[in-house]
Amino acid sequence: xxxxxxxxxxxxxxxxxxxxxxxxxxxxxxxxxxxxxxxxxxxxxxxxxxxxxxxxxxxxxxxxxxxxxxxxxxxxxxxxxxxxxxxxxxxxxxxxxxxxxxxxxxxxxxxxxxxxxxxxxxxxxxxxxxxxxxxxxxxxxx
Numbered sequence: 001x002x003x004x005x006x007x008x009x010x011x012x013x014x015x016x017x018x019x020x021x022x023x024x025x026x027x028x029x030x031x032x033x034x035x036x037x038x039x040x041x042x043x044x045x046x047x048x049x050x051x052x053x054x055x056x057x058x059x060x061x062x063x064x065x066x067x068x069x070x071x072x073x074x075x076x077x078x079x080x081x082x083x084x085x086x087x088x089x090x091x092x093x094x095x096x097x098x099x100x101x102x103x104x105x106x107x108x109x110x111x112x113x114x115x116x117x118x119x120x121x122x123x124x125x126x127x128x129x130x131x132x133x134x135x136x137x138x139x140x141x142x
Contacts, residue, residue, distance in 0.1 A: 006100055016092035017066045020079045031070035032081045039071025084131045094118050098128045103136075 010016045021029070029040045045063040066078050080086045085095050097118060101109050109117075114125035 006097055010093040010096050013091045013093050014065065016096050017079060019096070020085075020092065021066070024079055024083075029068050029079075031068075031073060031075070032077050033075045034070060034073040036070055036072040040068055041071065043067045043069050043076065084135045088127075088131075090120065090124055090128065094120060095128065098125075099132055102129065102132050 010019065028037060030037050031040060043063055064078070067076055068078065069076050080088075080092070085092060088095070098114055101114060101117060105113075109129070111122060111126040111129045114120070114128055115122045118125065118128075120128070
């Protein structure tokens with residue numbers, strides 16, 4: 001795939017998440033906490049309750065997209081748990097484009113290149129590049 005195809009294929013975070021789920025779990029989701037493959041179900045957000053003017057602290061608790069729950073250990077997880085994408089505020093579609101850019105460039109890409117190409121701040125681009133390069137070097141050591 002070239003960059004234009006990737007940009008169209010991963011036009012939003014939901015498509016990127018679906019791609020990662022299919023790539024990481026080809027036979028269905030696996031709990032990263034206990035390793036169970038059965039009794040795993042996807043959590044769906046409920047409709048938000050009507051606002052109550054009498055309550056001062058009327059927080060709307062919404063469920064993130066792509067959250068799964070294991071019936072064996074009762075823990076929640078997403079496809080990013082245990083990966084370089086974990087604990088990142090950067091959308092998955094930008095992560096996948098950054099991985100593509102770093103792995104396919106002949107002379108290597110810098111954080112400044114990622115900053116310009118992806119439209120993220122330099123600090124975020126540096127974070128992306130550092131995590132991706134660390135993952136690549138760790139996989140070579142194995």
